[in-house]
Amino acid sequence: MDANAASYVNEVGIEDIKVIFNNALSFKPQREINVVFSGGEPTLSPIFLEAVRHAKSMGFHRLHVATNGVRFAESRDFAFQAKEAGLHAVYLQCDGVSEEKNKHRGLGNYMEVKRKALDNIAAAGMRTTLQATVVNGLNNDGLGDLVHFAIQNIDKIHGVVLQPVMFSGRDERISAEERYARRYPLTQLAFDLHEQTSIGWQPMRDWFPLSALGIFAHLSDVLNPEAELGSLFQETHPNRGIFSPLLVDTHEKEAVPIPVFFNLEQFMRDIVEITDSARGPAVTKVLVSLSILRNFDQQKAPSGFGLGELRRVLEDCFYRIAGRGDDWSEKAYSHQGRWRVMILNGVWFQDAFNYDFSGICNSTTPVATQQGEISFCAYYGGGWRKVIEYLNRTATLAEWHRSHGRHEIYAKGKKVELSRPIPGAKTQLVRIEVDPVPVPTGASGRSD
Numbered sequence: 001m002d003a004n005a006a007s008y009v010n011e012v013g014i015e016d017i018k019v020i021f022n023n024a025l026s027f028k029p030q031r032e033i034n035v036v037f038s039g040g041e042p043t044l045s046p047i048f049l050e051a052v053r054h055a056k057s058m059g060f061h062r063l064h065v066a067t068n069g070v071r072f073a074e075s076r077d078f079a080f081q082a083k084e085a086g087l088h089a090v091y092l093q094c095d096g097v098s099e100e101k102n103k104h105r106g107l108g109n110y111m112e113v114k115r116k117a118l119d120n121i122a123a124a125g126m127r128t129t130l131q132a133t134v135v136n137g138l139n140n141d142g143l144g145d146l147v148h149f150a151i152q153n154i155d156k157i158h159g160v161v162l163q164p165v166m167f168s169g170r171d172e173r174i175s176a177e178e179r180y181a182r183r184y185p186l187t188q189l190a191f192d193l194h195e196q197t198s199i200g201w202q203p204m205r206d207w208f209p210l211s212a213l214g215i216f217a218h219l220s221d222v223l224n225p226e227a228e229l230g231s232l233f234q235e236t237h238p239n240r241g242i243f244s245p246l247l248v249d250t251h252e253k254e255a256v257p258i259p260v261f262f263n264l265e266q267f268m269r270d271i272v273e274i275t276d277s278a279r280g281p282a283v284t285k286v287l288v289s290l291s292i293l294r295n296f297d298q299q300k301a302p303s304g305f306g307l308g309e310l311r312r313v314l315e316d317c318f319y320r321i322a323g324r325g326d327d328w329s330e331k332a333y334s335h336q337g338r339w340r341v342m343i344l345n346g347v348w349f350q351d352a353f354n355y356d357f358s359g360i361c362n363s364t365t366p367v368a369t370q371q372g373e374i375s376f377c378a379y380y381g382g383g384w385r386k387v388i389e390y391l392n393r394t395a396t397l398a399e400w401h402r403s404h405g406r407h408e409i410y411a412k413g414k415k416v417e418l419s420r421p422i423p424g425a426k427t428q429l430v431r432i433e434v435d436p437v438p439v440p441t442g443a444s445g446r447s448d
Contacts, residue, residue: 031230056086069117079124108415144196210241220322
């Protein structure tokens with residue numbers, strides 16, 4: 001769907017939000033769910049904080065927002081309000097670390113906004129995952145710089161998601177020649193990062209299907225047989241998602257692929273064999289410990305990283321998959337050791353030009369709608385967004401603009417003013433002279 005060409009508005013209300021989360025809880029058996037508020041720009045919704053608060057009250061703790069970061073950059077208070085409402089982390093749109101790599105976004109001070117957003121999100125006690133749309137010939141040659149930026153800001157950035165461009169919406173109408181020139185396969189991602197970085201990345205050794213993370217979820221379920229909820233589970237089609245884990249030294253701001261010193265492939269094979277043997281939690285834990293010893297090569301590990309550090313890092317990773325409770329978010333951030341794991345994900349969503357029903361069936365990224373959940377790829381690439389949004393249209397575009405006004409648009413090279421007060425914030429007025437003081441008549445707006 002081309003949102004700019006739509007003649008109507010689909011604005012989800014708080015009652016719709018309640019229906020969506022009730023539906024999410026109705027599936028049995030129940031697993032932990034990663035919730036991502038997206039849009040459009042979700043932070044512009046007048047009910048965004050209320051929606052986050054409601055989700056938290058219903059027992060969802062892995063709460064994220066996918067955003068351009070403008071509201072977080074404009075206001076540190078907004079970041080604190082989002083955290084207080086229950087937001088856990090932020091997916092921040094960032095296609096590169098220079099104005100040149102992001103000029104197609106049209107923002108006049110793009111990197112200044114991103115850095116300010118990162119600072120404010122971190123100050124509120126949350127971390128950020130950078131989310132880049134990769135277009136061949138536009139920003140694929142800057143992916144190494146983006147990863148380096150993430151490593152240098154490991155105290156604020158949790159991971160990086162790299163998404164090859166999805167030809168949907170306004171991009172459905174491009175020519176076959178342009179589509180072929182701009183498309184970017186996941187296999188190229190592994191080779192580009194090998195060439196653009198100096199951390200010894202090996203395409204055939206250090207990248208795994210995203211679905212392999214389900215191995216660790218299964219292990220967590222075996223170790224916690226009495227748990228009310230299953231662990232967070234990835235079942236993405238092997239052709240649609242890959243990941244590579246890095247070990248980051250937060251003191252030196254250096255990273256190394258984990259398979260350099262830990263045979264992750266063999267470790268996963270061991271876990272599959274251990275969990276399939278259906279032993280109890282105690283025996284399973286002992287066997288996993290033996291596998292860790294078997295696959296860890298101390299001599300190839302970074303200086304200062306020993307078996308104890310490996311165990312602490314693994315415990316942190318497993319808690320993110322299987323941990324639960326009202327204080328999950330705080331505990332998930334409690335690991336403050338020198339060594340941290342940063343996950344690099346490559347996710348290729350389908351569009352009308354590479355539509356694959358087997359991939360649709362295995363999608364674990366559903367879009368929640370008033371009518372139910374639908375695969376992300378079917379929603380955007382299969383044309384269902386047009387149907388769903390038309391069915392749930394709130395008003396015509398003209399009616400909406402008359403009753404709600406227009407948000408400020410920065411996409412034509414306009415700069416975001418980062419020092420202005422929060423829109424709608426109370427201001428204390430003090431009279432300092434008898435003559436009337438000129439009052440500005442313009443109203444500050446919010447970015448799309």
